[in-house]
Amino acid sequence: MSAFVIRGERLAARKVGGEMVILSADDSSLFVLNEVGTAIWEAADGRTSLDAIADGVCREFDVDLETARRDISEFVTSLAGAGVVSLSEVERQ
């Protein structure tokens, strides 16, 4: 897992009560991320690799690295499918 993840630009987002609330400008789709999802969203700057994000999640939450990598991969893939993030093999400059 070496891809980078980047937050979508046409989205509004704010942390409310520890959960990230995300709203699409294009179709008003609403997403609410839990604490782990919020941590992943906040790290999705296009410069932090998914491996590094998994390391961070392991440090912050009670989960082993293999599980974290698998779950994060599934999670960001589903977010990318919804247009919330995009994935890139190239680090953002």
Next chain:
Amino acid sequence: MTTSLMDRIRDRAFADSVPLAVHFDLTYRCNERCVHCYLDHDDHGEMTTAEVKGVLDQLAAAGTLFLTLSGGELLLRRDFFDLLAYARLLRFDVKIKTNAMLVRDVEAARIRDLGVRQVQVSVYSHRTEVHDAITQAPGSLQRTVNAIRFLSTRGLKVTIANVLMRQNAQDYEGVRALAAELGAEYTMDPTITPKMDGDTSIVALRMPAAQVLHLFKDRSLVGDDFCRPAAPGPVDDPEVLDALPCSAGHIACYITPYGDVYPCVQFPMTTGNVRRQPFINIWRDSPQFHEVRSIRVRDLTACPSCGYVATCTRCPGLAYMEGNMRGPSSADCEKSTLRAAAATS
């Protein structure tokens, strides 16, 4: 938008006193002179670009997600697109309220590209002579309609806001048809509020009761749940009596172009000024906000014994402008009576 999720977010914001929704007027200057307008259009020293950006920083830090930018006509600010870009950089969900007179294709494209989710445009009538007489700006309907076409063509979600008063009470069906033709949503509002300075002369423009009743009987306009008969007697349901009268001051507030912070645009009670104090200090510590937040329906002077209390859309701001924020809002008392009449006729 998923309602249950949004309800959960609102509940969380209420519990944590987060200013989730802020209405920010960037200017009171305007290129129309609407006969019912509650604002003074002279510039008394509106906030600079840097000041507005500073306030936006503070709102983002305070947890504001929903940001309504309005005026006056906000496109009269030369820095409007700079401010809009900054607001979007901070990831606000931005709604713009405008008369759209200054929106051409290039402006529509910029608004779309910056990720604005909703644009609300005021249209008073589908008839030029009626709309332009209300705005007192010749050619304004044509310019506004052209702008809506530009906005819709660019894929923006446009809502036509149709404020109804004596002059245009008969025209709502025409404006609805115009909205449908333009691919816009339609919303109407028969509320005419006193001017911010307390002048109540424009209240005389409100639609007569018979016309409001006619409006409320149109289920295609107000929906099936809007009109309800009164409860048979005083309500003793704690869920009703312990309810908050409104979200103003709890999860929402309003900021003027001069930095004054009110609970709502219709609730002009100064709680502080962001030029003199950090926004969060006003939001958390102002005695006025504390007082507004302390009020429950059971604390209102007349409403707890009213048969309409469970369904009334009482506006505490209108009550405040009538002299007592715990008192009734006579305009909403009348609306409740008319909703009940519409339900039974």
